[in-house]
Amino acid sequence: KQEVTQIPAALSVPEGENLVLNCSFTDSAIYNLQWFRQDPGKGLTSLLLIQSSQREQTSGRLNASLDKSSGRSTLYIAASQPGDSATYLCAFYLGGNKLVFGAGTILRVKS
Amino acid sequence: DAGITQSPRHKVTETGTPVTLRCHQTENHRYMYWYRQDPGHGLRLIHYSYGVKDTDKGEVSDGYSVSRSKTEDFLLTLESATSSQTSVYFCAIRPGGQGYGYTFGSGTRLTVV
Numbered sequence: 280k281q282e283v284t285q286i287p288a289a290l291s292v293p294e295g296e297n298l299v300l301n302c303s304f305t306d307s308a309i310y311n312l313q314w315f316r317q318d319p320g321k322g323l324t325s326l327l328l329i330q331s332s333q334r335e336q337t338s339g340r341l342n343a344s345l346d347k348s349s350g351r352s353t354l355y356i357a358a359s360q361p362g363d364s365a366t367y368l369c370a371f372y373l374g375g376n377k378l379v380f381g382a383g384t385i386l387r388v389k390s
Numbered sequence: 391d392a393g394i395t396q397s398p399r400h401k402v403t404e405t406g407t408p409v410t411l412r413c414h415q416t417e418n419h420r421y422m423y424w425y426r427q428d429p430g431h432g433l434r435l436i437h438y439s440y441g442v443k444d445t446d447k448g449e450v451s452d453g454y455s456v457s458r459s460k461t462e463d464f465l466l467t468l469e470s471a472t473s474s475q476t477s478v479y480f481c482a483i484r485p486g487g488q489g490y491g492y493t494f495g496s497g498t499r500l501t502v503v
Contacts, residue, residue: 310488321496322480328491374488376423376438376448383432 281306281373285381292359293389300354300384302369307347314343314354315368317383323368327354359388393417396481396495403502409468411498413481415461419493420486422464424448424456426477427497433480439464471502 282305292298302312311330315323327336327343329352335344342355352369366383373379394415403409413422424436425448435448437456445456453475455467468475481495 311491313491315494320499323494325491325493330489370492372488372491376435376446378423378435378492380432 281309281371281377281379283369283371283379283381285367285369285384287384288382289385289387291387291389294359294361296359296388297355297357298359298386300356300367300369300386302352302354302381304350304352304371304379306373307350308373309347309371310374311372312343312345312352313370313372314341314352315370317366317368319365326367356386359386361388361390364388394481394483394493394495396479396498398498399496400499401501403471403500405472405502406470409471409500411466411468411479411481411500413464413466413483413495415464415483417483417485417493418461419483421484422458423482423484423492424454424464424466425480425482426450427480428477436466436479468500471500473502476500476502 284303286301313328314326317323329336329345340357345352364387366385368383370378370380397412423438425433427433434450436454439445439458457465479498482492484492
């Protein structure tokens, strides 16, 4: 069974810092990995999708990497802003109807 | 999110009444999913569809039924609402093929009193 762990569970940083969110998984038989953002009371917004054969994806200030051999993915946020405050979720697609989520990292960026 | 809408956004209903939530997509994606999100449990799959009239159960399907009569619409029905079904419900869509990601709707907040 795929186990997904996100560290840290919560993070508070001053504006402008670069930060890294971590996601670890136990089963490397994945098709792809998605990082989502969820604002309070809102839906999930897809940030980045990494295919199983890829190592990283970038979108603006966000960079996500995938290392299947070590069972890790990281989301790097450069020059953080208060608007980045949200819960960040990693999710692994295992095929069929199986999308496995981590518990999330709650990020607060202080101005 | 673009291409996927859920209705209603909020609903309060009484115990024992039937409730139907609607998910509508304009992306012509093959797969549609219903999840519920609860504190301490994260997102759990209720039912999903892999085509018109083709549906299957997820991990928490008891008390729920679904229907998909058109590609664009996926309905979730609580046959007789209970307080344990108070939750936020999310619909998601995905194209066919293993390499594609999920797109989630904005959610329906359901309160059963």
